[in-house]
Amino acid sequence: xxxxxxxxxxxxxxxxxxxxxxxxxxxxxxxxxxxxxxxxxxxxxxxxxxxxxxxxxxxxxxxxxxxxxxxxxxxxxxxxxxxxxxxxxxxxxxxxxxxxxxxxxxxxxxxxxxxxxxxxxxxxxxxxxxxxxxxxxxxxxxxxxxxxxxxxxxxxxxxxxxxxxxxxxxxxxxxxxxxxxxxxxxxxxxxxxxxxxxxxxxxxxxxxxxxxxxxxxxxxxxxxxxxxxxxxxxxxxxxxxx
Amino acid sequence: xxxxxxxxxxxxxxxxxxxxxxxxxxxxxxxxxxxxxxxxxxxxxxxxxxxxxxxxxxxxxxxxxxxxxxxxxxxxxxxxxxxxxxxxx
Numbered sequence: 001x002x003x004x005x006x007x008x009x010x011x012x013x014x015x016x017x018x019x020x021x022x023x024x025x026x027x028x029x030x031x032x033x034x035x036x037x038x039x040x041x042x043x044x045x046x047x048x049x050x051x052x053x054x055x056x057x058x059x060x061x062x063x064x065x066x067x068x069x070x071x072x073x074x075x076x077x078x079x080x081x082x083x084x085x086x087x088x089x090x091x092x093x094x095x096x097x098x099x100x101x102x103x104x105x106x107x108x109x110x111x112x113x114x115x116x117x118x119x120x121x122x123x124x125x126x127x128x129x130x131x132x133x134x135x136x137x138x139x140x141x142x143x144x145x146x147x148x149x150x151x152x153x154x155x156x157x158x159x160x161x162x163x164x165x166x167x168x169x170x171x172x173x174x175x176x177x178x179x180x181x182x183x184x185x186x187x188x189x190x191x192x193x194x195x196x197x198x199x200x201x202x203x204x205x206x207x208x209x210x211x212x213x214x215x216x217x218x219x220x221x222x223x224x225x226x227x228x229x230x231x232x233x234x235x236x237x238x239x240x241x242x
Numbered sequence: 243x244x245x246x247x248x249x250x251x252x253x254x255x256x257x258x259x260x261x262x263x264x265x266x267x268x269x270x271x272x273x274x275x276x277x278x279x280x281x282x283x284x285x286x287x288x289x290x291x292x293x294x295x296x297x298x299x300x301x302x303x304x305x306x307x308x309x310x311x312x313x314x315x316x317x318x319x320x321x322x323x324x325x326x327x328x329x330x331x
């Protein structure tokens with residue numbers, strides 16, 4: 001496995017942390033950059049464990065100038081960028097009838113436009129390399145469109161469409177673009193009381209929540225050399241829902 | 243402007259980066275990059291070419307209008323590179 005330079009956004013959360021750890025374990029020579037913005041304690045802790053090959057970098061995914069600065073810093077150190085994992089995201093659930101325009105716009109900016117900006121920021125480098133892997137973390141909500149998640153589901157469904165469209169554009173240049181759709185994953189952001197957890201688990205054929213490491217394993221596979229013929233794909237990681 | 247060495251370098255860059263099924267020597271200086279009767283490049287090729295020209299010559303093509311003018315043929319690309327070099331000098 002050749003050492004690679006990897007940028008993971010939203011690296012403070014449970015899935016982002018697991019993805020970064022997975023790449024750290026993949027090769028002792030991999031260089032991991034943890035994009036962080038609002039929260040940073042977990043990412044800084046992880047970077048502190050492997051300071052020679054895991055670093056945090058300030059990145060507001062909604063701002064093109066922030067992307068430009070982050071990518072420039074990575075290229076200044078490594079002169080290449082092999083993998084981008086667009087993982088940053090959040091949700092603000094509400095019924096559409098009462099959803100504020102601000103909530104709609106904020107969730108689309110973070111979950112969908114953030115992916116757009118990220119892809120634009122890394123593409124010149126990946127095109128120049130004639131190699132690259134982009135993995136977008138979407139959500140099962142993109143496919144199920146649950147009530148109360150019109151903003152989040154629309155944004156994540158947009159990510160799936162963006163993934164397929166971009167995959168076609170850059171396929172011949174050696175760049176693959178794929179998406180994963182995690183279902184219920186046991187992280188701190190999955191804020192549920194006991195009753196909600198019980199009801200959710202009843203809906204999952206495997207009768208358990210997924211672990212962040214199980215999402216990370218899929219991401220690591222899509223980023224590896226052996227996955228070179230997979231592009232424009234959406235991989236569900238949901239314990240068999242629907 | 244007439245710089246055969248630069249033009250040959252551009253042609254090699256085209257063949258290598260766009261994996262053209264031709265040789266650099268077979269590409270005429272004034273053959274169209276796009277459309278029938280030309281090299282038949284498409285928008286994805288154009289994207290790669292823009293990146294390659296920036297990487298190899300520092301030539302930045304920032305908008306679609308400029309791209310239409312500069313990426314017409316090898317002559318126009320060479321002219322844009324020479325213009326940029328002279329401006330820098």
